[in-house]
Amino acid sequence: CLIAQQAKDHASLDTFYHIFAAALVFFMQAGFAMLCAGSVRAKNAKNIMLKNLLDACGAALGFYALGWGFAYGGQDADKTTFIGDYDFFLHANVDGHHAFFFQFAFAATAATIVAGTIAERCSMVAYLCYSTILTAFTYPIVAHAIWSKSGFLSAFNNDPLFGSGVVDFAGSGVVHLTGGVSALLAALVLGPRMGRFYDDKGEVLNPPKEMPGHSTALQMLGTFILWTGWYGFNPGSTLGISYDGAAEVASLSAVTTTIAAASGCVTAMATRYFASDPLARQYDLTAAMNGALGGLVGITAGCSVVQPWAAVPIGAIAGLVYLGASNLLIKLRIDDTVDAVPVHMANGIWGLIAVGLFCDPELKNAAYGSKHGGLFYGEGTLLGAECVCILFIVGWVTVVMGPFFMMLRKLGWFRVSIEDELVGLDVSKHGGSAYELAENKDSQKQAYSDFIKNADDNAL
Amino acid sequence: CLIAQQAKDHASLDTFYHIFAAALVFFMQAGFAMLCAGSVRAKNAKNIMLKNLLDACGAALGFYALGWGFAYGGQDADKTTFIGDYDFFLHANVDGHHAFFFQFAFAATAATIVAGTIAERCSMVAYLCYSTILTAFTYPIVAHAIWSKSGFLSAFNNDPLFGSGVVDFAGSGVVHLTGGVSALLAALVLGPRMGRFYDDKGEVLNPPKEMPGHSTALQMLGTFILWTGWYGFNPGSTLGISYDGAAEVASLSAVTTTIAAASGCVTAMATRYFASDPLARQYDLTAAMNGALGGLVGITAGCSVVQPWAAVPIGAIAGLVYLGASNLLIKLRIDDTVDAVPVHMANGIWGLIAVGLFCDPELKNAAYGSKHGGLFYGEGTLLGAECVCILFIVGWVTVVMGPFFMMLRKLGWFRVSIEDELVGLDVSKHGGSAYELAENKDSQKQAYSDFIKNADDNAL
Amino acid sequence: CLIAQQAKDHASLDTFYHIFAAALVFFMQAGFAMLCAGSVRAKNAKNIMLKNLLDACGAALGFYALGWGFAYGGQDADKTTFIGDYDFFLHANVDGHHAFFFQFAFAATAATIVAGTIAERCSMVAYLCYSTILTAFTYPIVAHAIWSKSGFLSAFNNDPLFGSGVVDFAGSGVVHLTGGVSALLAALVLGPRMGRFYDDKGEVLNPPKEMPGHSTALQMLGTFILWTGWYGFNPGSTLGISYDGAAEVASLSAVTTTIAAASGCVTAMATRYFASDPLARQYDLTAAMNGALGGLVGITAGCSVVQPWAAVPIGAIAGLVYLGASNLLIKLRIDDTVDAVPVHMANGIWGLIAVGLFCDPELKNAAYGSKHGGLFYGEGTLLGAECVCILFIVGWVTVVMGPFFMMLRKLGWFRVSIEDELVGLDVSKHGGSAYELAENKDSQKQAYSDFIKNADDNAL
Secondary structure: OHHHHHHHHHHHHHHHHHHHHHHHHHHHHHHHHHHHHHHHOOOHHHHHHHHHHHHHHHHHHHHHHHHHHHOOOOOOOOOOOOOOOHHHHHOOOOOOOHHHHHHHHHHHHHHHOOOOOOOOEEEEHHHHHHHHHHHHHHHHHHHHHOOOOOOOOOOOOOOOHHHHOOOOOOOOOOOOOOOHHHHHHHHHHHOOOOOOOOOOOOOOOOOOOHHHHHHHHHHHHHHHHHHHHHHHHOOOOOOOOOOHHHHHHHHHHHHHHHHHHHHHHHHHHHHHHOOHHHOOOOOHHHHHHHHHHHHHHHHOOOOOOOOOHHHHHHHHHHHHHHHHHHHHHHHOOOOOOOOOHHHHHHHHHHHHOOOOOOOOOHHHHHHOOOOOOOOOHHHHHHHHHHHHHHHHHHHHHHHHHHHHHHHHOOOOOEOOOOOOOHHHHHHHHHHOEEOOOOOHHHHHHHHHHHHHHHHHHHHH | OHHHHHHHHHHHHHHHHHHHHHHHHHHHHHHHHHHHHHHOOOOHHHHHHHHHHOOOOOHHHHHHHHHHHHOOOOOOOOOOOOOOOOOOOOOOOOOOHHHHHHHHHHHHHHHHHHHHOOOEEOHHHHHHHHHHHHHHHHHHHHHHHHHOOOOOOEEOOOOHHHOOOEEOOOHHHHHHHHHHHHHHHHHHHHOOOOOOEEEOOEEEEOOOOOOOEEHHHHHHHHHHHHHHHHHOOOOOHOOOOOOOOOHHHHHHHHHHHHHHHHHHHHHHHHHHHHHHOOOOOOOOOOHHHHHHHHHHHHHHHHOOOOOHHHHHHHHHHHHHHHHHHHHHHHHHHOOOOOOHHHHHHHHHHHHHHHHHOOOHHHHHHHHHHHOOOOOOHHHOHHHHHHHHHHHHOOOHHHHHHHHHHHHHHHOOOOEOOOHHHHHHHHHHHHOOEEEOOOOHHHHHHHHEEEHHHHHHHHOO | HHHHHHHHHHHHHHHHHHHHHHHHHHHHHHHHHHHHHHOOHHHHHHHHHHHHHHHHHHHHHHHHHHHHHHHHHHOOOOOOOOOOOOHHHHHOOOOHHHHHHHHHHHHHHHHHHHHHHOOOOOOHHHHHHHHHHHHHHHHHHHHHHHHOOOOOEEEEOOOOHHHHOOOOOOOOOHHHHHHHHHHHHHHHOOOOOOOOOOOOOOOEEEOOOOOOOOOOHHHHHHHHHHHHHHHHOOOOHHOOOOOOHHHHHHHHHHHHHHHHHHHHHHHHHHHHHOOOOOHHHOOHHHHHHHHHHHHHHHHHHOOOOHHHHHHHHHHHHHHHHHHHHHHHHHHHOOOOOOOHHHHHHHHHHHHHHHHHHHHHHHEEEEHOOOOOOHHHHHHHHHHHOOOOOHHHHEEEHHHHHHHHHHHHOOOOEEEHHHHHHHHHHHHOOOOOOOOOOOOHHHHHHHHHHHHHHHHHHOOO
């Protein structure tokens, strides 16, 4: 009786933990919306925020109807399947509603990563089509492969790949790489914003035209919200706090997450500072913010299996990976409005590799129940598995989303018209600008004091 | 001994759950402040935010002194009372401080709903009077009737209305309808903003003058914060997570909340899109945001007793209810600055009716300990009880707040002066504009590079 | 076996509680960033936000490397030490990673308090030096003295000061006074902003020039985020929820926190209102927001040991303390850009004194395991201990930070150049303004309707 009660108590506590973590992860939607809004020009602010809101809604409906079933339906550690086939529309509710709630928030994150990259030029219809496909089908297959017990890369399968399976604790690969590859493909197919890399006549602009975002305050708010939300994302991925060792794993994850973010931020900003012309050195906020986010993405796969000290180099390298990828994109004239590809795709890859390098066998045992170390602990198997995971995600997403984006382009649905892009999407598609600040305050103040003065005079 | 310890452990866990949920619900104050601020013209931004801050403070003090005692003091499931009469100033602390903390956050929500509707013209004094009355008296009576064990509509009374009592799990009625009816009454008594429906000579403007808010970014931020906070509001209304079945009820609530918000958002935006002139179709952010909020209000009463699939139509209809009510208000020339009446009052009513339609007897048994189904499950009793609840709330709030608002108008306290309204409340009442962005950046940049250049020249 | 399991369950629950509270406290970084950003002029917005981000990062790295070890390393209630000497780089992980996570968030709070005071003129290098020293050394010594079991002021030592030790539950002294004294020292050494108190020729300006912040919306957002975060700060300082009585202590803390914030807000705003010229009365948002924050700081030391009623006067006096200190600073021509000294230092002191006045012996017994009352309960010992604590913190911080700031000034590292200050730090140090809102919307709208019209004409 007491033992039965204890099992119930564990279930209560774990459900609560899921709700807490999922609410924090959902709050990241606000972070993405603010970060993206601040990163675009004022004339497209409404457009990008609406996309952020709608992909949260699309994820809720699409993942409820199909995605959850494809990802986790009919899990069985004794067999391997490519796709789940059960619990659509939550009709069977196998794992409890809290599990769905947490996983929905992850799916929504994957979808929203793309929004920023293709901001300021992607049409609303294309965006809705794309984000529904991603959350209802593309992402669930990845989640199934790596996180479902039946996944062919899953560490939770009874016969895991290379004996260990893939370690991607909170989704550097499943969430960020999936979203990031989609973003890169979309940017390639969609092309750059007008005037960014080419002038009116199609000549290459050298240097490319900077198109700075319209509000650093919104960007910073978004960055802090995302960082905060990551404390649901990473520690929450224990999927419970009551089972033996879960609490230690969760709190280690919180610490490595913190350190990697800090390390990435400092490294990216300092490198950008010292790498630039000594006469024109700037403390670049974009580098600092994206460095922190890069560090967060980079630690996400390994947060539970690396020592706190390892979070320092993982974050630092993430900051450099971000800078390098960002520069490379510009050289290749691929236009990523918010640098989501460097942050999420490049550091998604780095995060998986970092596990293969820094994974501590004892910590892996605590988190996954089997000992496998990274290269720096003298083992190479895990690194191999992580590389297979990278190849799978990049390949799968490319195979599904690449043709899909091509089709959208062929149909003429992908991109807004030249005029709409020039004038801005807020005026052309959303009824007007996001801001109405133009009231002349000085004349208003003057008018008011005149009025008061006249009233006083009249009163005399 | 172990059993005693288990009881203590349950109390610890439930207290923690209350604190978590209450903190999230309190955070909704930030959401309302941002949503309202973004929805008013820039010249009144400070005014509305101060009202939002002050009603949180007023709720804290008023609900502590009186409201809590009126609402929950001296509960007893064996008797029926109209008003609580115990535990004022928390002197007896009957249910634990965590219970007060959670309920205070709800009372503050009810109060803040009104702020937006009557923004840009209501005086500060009137607002403070009103919000104190609401949180200290009007709202507590409603909460008492429906949520106290002694309430005459309460499902927790031993002799509940129609054998079932009213199901209003997290307060579509208690919180949102109460706030929404107050907002409607205030808008009726206060009248529209100058120039909104009538010109200088009192002639009807056709069409009415649009008065768009000044910052969509603040509106979107507010919407996301509110949605996030709702995960404290709805799941938290289990008032505990350790008792048998609580965890399932809480996680179901999180899922239905999510789906209804998504469904409301998509429906409202799509309807607005397709219902408008094909040549001038816009993706309307206001419809999307308020549709999501309408869906959240609509699911609040029934989140724990309806199946996830039912959240789809409940949210969808909530989106339509919002649009219809919003159009109706404009036709009736009732000026609701932030559309709080359509969102909170109209969908508060819809939320209660939806319980009467979609309530699943098994789920109601899990959440309330007795089986009663909605009309679609072949039972009509519950629908009847929900309708009585609607009538009671509308009637009670009208009887108390209507005369109160009339009195404020008679005293000349309700509305700011014409000049203050014209010039804006921030300049006239709060010492200046909310923003000081007018620095000329281009000339600053020029001045700076001139300066640097001259310094270099001089150095030669 | 069951008992062993119960111990494990408690550890799980307490770890979760730490993660919850630490995430909320970390979120306060967003609050500080928004509050500070809104409080500076637009030309320095990027600069202050970057400082806020970097001090969170610096705190993570500095507190991980050294600070945690200095503060809590090798605690032992049987001896008294001045500084910890163990667990640097978390190599021993004595208290669990969750404990570090929570304490890091506190250290980051202490560091970030200073940012606002010296905003708009402090150099980035100086800021980074200062904030690293503070989180890695100065603050840890204070935390050690008062919160470590080995601290000479600690209530957790077996031989505590005056038999009671110092009661500073969540850190009115440890966090806010430490940060506030540092801020005051920095402001003294750094001097006021150009043009604030003196004109070009060094003549005193009478009255001083107002330099209002550029966005009240960001200030209000920051205030609400901070208030919300305080529900992690204060209730979280039980450092667990499972031990006997912890839940009651935590929920009492949530209630007193709420009431004091409300009381401080209302008192400060009303006093400012009635104290000003009757013909020019304003509802001052700054007073309201800082009054609330002052109330929060003021209740932080005593939140767990005072009755809810006592939170009313504690908050009210905090509001007055804020106003008085703010006026005093202006009289002394000490320039505090965001009024952090009045909020954090003055009310940090008041918070400690308030414990000495209002501490309820029964509540202290519940929270600390020994009965000592405040002056109003007829005992003076505790008040004495609190005063010793104030003297220690003010003295220690002055001794360490004072010479440090002087050295920074001597080296010429402390302050930006005159030109940079005049033109603003965003243009001179961060590559451009924080905002790009200057697009001419009216002409854009016109251009767009012209374009559409022409297109229609051509189509005919």
